[in-house]
Amino acid sequence: MNVTYAAVALLGTAALTACGNQPGSGQVGGDVEVADMRWVPEKVTVDGKDIPLPEEARNAHVTFKPGAAKPGEGGGQSGGSVGCNSIGADVEVEGDLVRVSDLASTEMGCPGPVQDFEERFTSIFHGDLKAKVTEPEGKPKTLTLTSDNGDSITLRSETVPPLKGTKWTVDALTGKGAEGTAESLPKAVRGRAYLVLSKDGTVRGSLGCNTFSGKATVKDGAQGTIEFGRLATTRKLCSAPVMRTENAIKEILDGKVAYEKEHDVLTLTADSGKGLTSRAEKEE
Numbered sequence: 001m002n003v004t005y006a007a008v009a010l011l012g013t014a015a016l017t018a019c020g021n022q023p024g025s026g027q028v029g030g031d032v033e034v035a036d037m038r039w040v041p042e043k044v045t046v047d048g049k050d051i052p053l054p055e056e057a058r059n060a061h062v063t064f065k066p067g068a069a070k071p072g073e074g075g076g077q078s079g080g081s082v083g084c085n086s087i088g089a090d091v092e093v094e095g096d097l098v099r100v101s102d103l104a105s106t107e108m109g110c111p112g113p114v115q116d117f118e119e120r121f122t123s124i125f126h127g128d129l130k131a132k133v134t135e136p137e138g139k140p141k142t143l144t145l146t147s148d149n150g151d152s153i154t155l156r157s158e159t160v161p162p163l164k165g166t167k168w169t170v171d172a173l174t175g176k177g178a179e180g181t182a183e184s185l186p187k188a189v190r191g192r193a194y195l196v197l198s199k200d201g202t203v204r205g206s207l208g209c210n211t212f213s214g215k216a217t218v219k220d221g222a223q224g225t226i227e228f229g230r231l232a233t234t235r236k237l238c239s240a241p242v243m244r245t246e247n248a249i250k251e252i253l254d255g256k257v258a259y260e261k262e263h264d265v266l267t268l269t270a271d272s273g274k275g276l277t278s279r280a281e282k283e284e
Helices: 112-124 240-252
Strands: 003-007 038-046 049-052 061-063 079-081 086-094 097-105 127-134 142-146 152-158 167-174 182-184 194-197 202-206 211-219 225-228 255-262 265-270 275-281
Touching: 038 112, 049 112, 097 112, 112 152, 167 240, 167 265, 194 275, 240 265, 240 275
Parallel strands: none
Antiparallel strands: 003 086, 038 049, 038 061, 038 152, 061 079, 079 086, 086 097, 097 127, 127 142, 142 152, 167 182, 167 194, 167 275, 194 202, 202 211, 211 225, 225 255, 255 265, 265 275
């Protein structure tokens, strides 16, 4: 039986532009699952030459989820990015073949190495692809998609970081409402502001200069919330830009906030409409 997936862009709202595609028939066979798993491109192999994923393409991923596209929409609930542009496609799976059709992509200009990688990736990611999944002991699964001419894409599976116990590093502050813009943190704060939610109902972290701790009650549901108690902070004197950022973060981490977690990205939004986005990082 054929299993159909709809792959569509998850990153951004820019319109997808159709790319060339070929007809074919495909599927990943055996008992190995490829759906509901995040796959990160590691390399593409063209004419026997390996081209690794550029370091700048930190957000590159492909996810397959069952479900056809809705009428008038360019794909279903699955999708991904090759590091800069978002891509989407319909994917049919049968046996050890994968059929990729209706491939589409946004058309943002990207840094040289990233754009080169994307072009090579999309030149392979269409038509009939032979799929092979391996799972080395103690290592993530590896998915290799190989075209008829021998060119291939190698991807590895990536585990989903838990909400609690993960270090969430703040990378931007967001404004009010759907049209609110994201504002990057000042250079002096970048990579320094973070929070860690613990299983015992507490939170700790850094505002960028000063550290903090307090209570945090997580409630899951259709609309997940985190209720922060009064935060205890250190009182170091910091530069004016840093202090402004610290105050903005403290304002968000006050009382009940809505949270949305998508793989390694955690977004918090206060009742005021202000919020922050953070990314999962390993603690040193």
